[in-house]
Amino acid sequence: MQSFDLETEGLRKLNVSLHAQSNDTNQTAWEITNPKGSHAIAVGLDAPIEVTVLGPTGYYCGGMNKQATVHVKGSAGPGVAENMMSGKVVIDGDASQYAGATAHGGLLVIKGNASSRCGISMKGVDIVVHGNIGHMSAFMAQSGNLVVLGDAGDALGDSLYEANLFVRGTVKSLGADCIKKDMRPEHLEILKCLLAEAEADAKPEEFTRYGSARKLYNFDVDNASAY
């Protein structure tokens, strides 16, 4: 286990050390102490390492992650795991705005609640939120899966493309072009796998699926009020 005190050694040294790890590194376990809400912790990683952050993080923790597992034992600030390509980011607490924004792949697990715009413009990532999510989540979400064990706020899935949204609780309102959809066997299978990987205590059958009505995919003046 490599231990790194962020307060004394600084952000630059941390990210340089983590970027220096390669696919065959034997320094796979890293522990970061005293994060104290710092921004850009463990960003741009590209190695199969496990980074545990002991405390809350600021903006963009785990941003653009590839391969690595980043585990925050606290809450995360805005844009956690933004544009993640692969790997896994786990937040034990709550996550602020834009969690998983534009992420292409990997798994983001938020064990608390996520604020507004969770999964905005997501492009293939899987996101599992144990609690609730805020308004405008999955706005312009392109692909991937957003799983919410709690409730969703206003305008869920506004201007959605091909992402799947699964909500166990209530949805305050759906955004433009987002509709309730049938849950088919393949969706139950996706849910089963994601819930297990996210250590979430819920059954796939308890969820409702939402997706795109695909009515805004090509401009039509008769839909002008929806734009």
Add this chain to the structure above:
Amino acid sequence: MTNKPDNTIPRTVPIQSATFSNPVNAEIRRAAATGIYDIRGGGSKRKVPHFDDLLFLGASISRYPLEGYREKCETKVTLGTRFASKPIELDIPITIAGMSFGSLSGGAKEALGRGATMAGTSTTTGDGGMTEEERGHSNKLIYQYLPSRYGMNPDDLRRCDAIEIVVGQGAKPGGGGMLLGQKISDRVAEMRNLPKGIDQRSACRHPDWTGPDDLEIKILELREITNWEKPIYVKIGGARPYFDTTLAIKAGADVVVLDGMQGGTAATQDVFIENVGQPILACIRQAVEALQELDMHRKVQLVVSGGIRGGADVAKALALGADAVAIGTGALIALGDNDPRWEDEYQKLGTTAGAYDDWHEGNDPAGITTQTPELMKRFDPVEGGRRLSNYLKVMTLEAQTIARACGKNHVHNLEPEDLVALTLEAAAMARIPLSGTDWWPGKPGTNF
């Protein structure tokens, strides 16, 4: 008995309304028939105060000129010296602006890279990500970081030479983009992670930050990911150049890219292009003022774009305080866009060479703004690259010619004092004396 017209009485001459002109009426009829606003490419077509309204004074008794073929006039420029450990070094102060693969063909992007590299300058990606053709043929490639994040990935971030965070664009400050379904080929769809054939909307603001304080943190993240090596540009449209430049500097930008309303877009509403944003002439001095007040002029470099056509425009932009310029529309014309050789086909599309701007429809006869294989075959990237290189070199020679005439041994030594304005508007916007006077509207200490 019949009433014959009395030809001896003078008749009222038919007068067209200046307000409801024929083009205006045609647009009303088009809107009524289709129910959709006009979408087009390019920048503002309206006549606005521009570099044409400025003149250089040249040498005189107090300023002696440099010999054109004997005395050196340097053109090199370095961008990104503030924080980046690997600044961009260019041979000429003219760069290629961001234009997306998707709006342009792969061959056109390759030609931009080839031409820029031959001329010793940089080219820039656009919405939709980085293509191999572009990276492979561009010695210096700037990677745009856009609100849509189409094609955005950390590998490309690491293999670019600089990062340009796009906040705004001159053609549409405050607007996003639209790539209509006709141009969404399999390859474009795959790069953007969206289904083929659907309209692809590009967001108008970034998904994971809002405001200058967030931008500072976003820049920190990008620097950390790229180990503080890459210069970080911030591109703004010509909306509030004084404040936006100030805020970009505060947020940690290495370079500010300022784009006026004449700057082109791949596809946006005509009403947006013609009615939002300011001419580049009105923007430059405000941005320079912001840089000077923060003691950052020449430390944070300023790149300006929007209507740069030739070396005189380059020289005038530099004289007003820019470090470099960027060209987009001019580069496309050099490649062959809107060339009269395709006039017959432009006519079939209901337009004419020089006016063709329906780039979003993908029917470009020149094979540049299209993803249709048959049309793309018409465009030769090698020949296109050579033409662009020639154009860039001519512009550079022209700028050097003017700089030498003003007695400058580097184009960056051009200064506002070398200029006069032909119109009151240009004088006010550029803060340059009206020709024949020592005054401009708004000059400190004067009452106007």
